[in-house]
Amino acid sequence: MNTSVVKTKHIGEGTTIGDFCVIGENVKIGKNCKIHNNVVLDGYTTIGDNTSIFPNAVIGTIPQDLKYNGEQTELIIGKNNIIREFAMFNTGTGNGGKTIIGDGNLFMAYVHIAHDCVVGDNCIFANCATLGGHIKVGNSVNIGGLSAIHQFVHIGDGSMIAGASALSQDIPPYCLAEGNRAIIRGLNKYRMRKIFKSDEIDEISRAYKMLLSGSRPIKEIADEILSNTTFDSIKSICMFIKDSKRGIPYKRGSVNE
Numbered sequence: 001m002n003t004s005v006v007k008t009k010h011i012g013e014g015t016t017i018g019d020f021c022v023i024g025e026n027v028k029i030g031k032n033c034k035i036h037n038n039v040v041l042d043g044y045t046t047i048g049d050n051t052s053i054f055p056n057a058v059i060g061t062i063p064q065d066l067k068y069n070g071e072q073t074e075l076i077i078g079k080n081n082i083i084r085e086f087a088m089f090n091t092g093t094g095n096g097g098k099t100i101i102g103d104g105n106l107f108m109a110y111v112h113i114a115h116d117c118v119v120g121d122n123c124i125f126a127n128c129a130t131l132g133g134h135i136k137v138g139n140s141v142n143i144g145g146l147s148a149i150h151q152f153v154h155i156g157d158g159s160m161i162a163g164a165s166a167l168s169q170d171i172p173p174y175c176l177a178e179g180n181r182a183i184i185r186g187l188n189k190y191r192m193r194k195i196f197k198s199d200e201i202d203e204i205s206r207a208y209k210m211l212l213s214g215s216r217p218i219k220e221i222a223d224e225i226l227s228n229t230t231f232d233s234i235k236s237i238c239m240f241i242k243d244s245k246r247g248i249p250y251k252r253g254s255v256n257e
Helices: 189-195 198-211 218-226 232-243
Strands: 044-047 058-061 074-077 088-090 098-101 175-179 182-187
Touching: 044 058, 058 074, 074 088, 088 098, 182 198, 189 198, 198 218, 198 232, 218 232
Parallel strands: 044 074, 058 088, 074 098
Antiparallel strands: 175 182
16 A cells, blocks of 8 residues: 555656655656655646656755745756655745756755756756755756855856865856865866867867966957857857856966866
8 A cells, every 4th residue: 555645636657656755736747757755746846757756855845045935936857857865856936936957867865956946958966966046057067966056156068066066156168167166177078078079179178278368357258259269169158158147266277278
C-alpha cells in the first residue's frame, strides 16, 4: 500500500511515486518520472517528462522572500532532469513570478534554487550549490560544490564556477571563475572544444585577452570588438558584457592563454 498523500490528478503515464511523499493539488508531473520516497512537491509546479527526484527533496514551496505575500507564482521544470537528495527549489515571487529550469540538468544533493531564477539546459550543480533570487544561468554551466551565487547575477553559457566560491558579479560565457569574491581566472577551454572549431576558439581567446586587459573600460572594448567581429559567439560575449548590470569580476590580464 502506498503511503503517500497525492492530491494532484495531473500525473503522466509511466510515472512512479514512492512512499511518504506529499504532492499538492496544483502540481503537474510529466510522463515516466520517478519520484522517490519522502519527496514534497507543492505549489503551482510543473515537472517535465523523464525527471527523477530523490528522497527528501522539497520542490515548489513558497520563496524565502519577505516580500512574498501569497501571490500565485510558479515553478517550471523541464525534461530529463535529475534532482538529488535534500534539494530545494522555490516558486517565483511577486505577481506571476516564475522560477524556470531547462532540460537535462543534474542538481546534486542540497542544491538550492531560489525564487525567479532561470537555469538553462545541461548544467551541473554540485552539492550545496546555492542560487539567490533572480539569477540567470546559461546552458552547459558547471557550478562547484558549496558555491554561493548572489541574487541578480548572470552566468553565461559554458562557464564554470569553482567549488567553495562566492560570486557576486556576472560571468561572461566560457569563463572560469573562482574565489571569495570570485573573479575570472581563465577560459573553460574544455567546454569550448566541445562546441567550436579551433580557429573560433583562438578568436574567442584573443577577444578575451583584449576585454580583460584592463587597458580601457571593458564595455568600451566590447563595443569595438562587436563592430569588427564576424563570429556570433564573440558577438554574444560582447553583448553579455555590455548588458551586465553587476559588472564583470576580473583583474588586469586575467586571461593569458
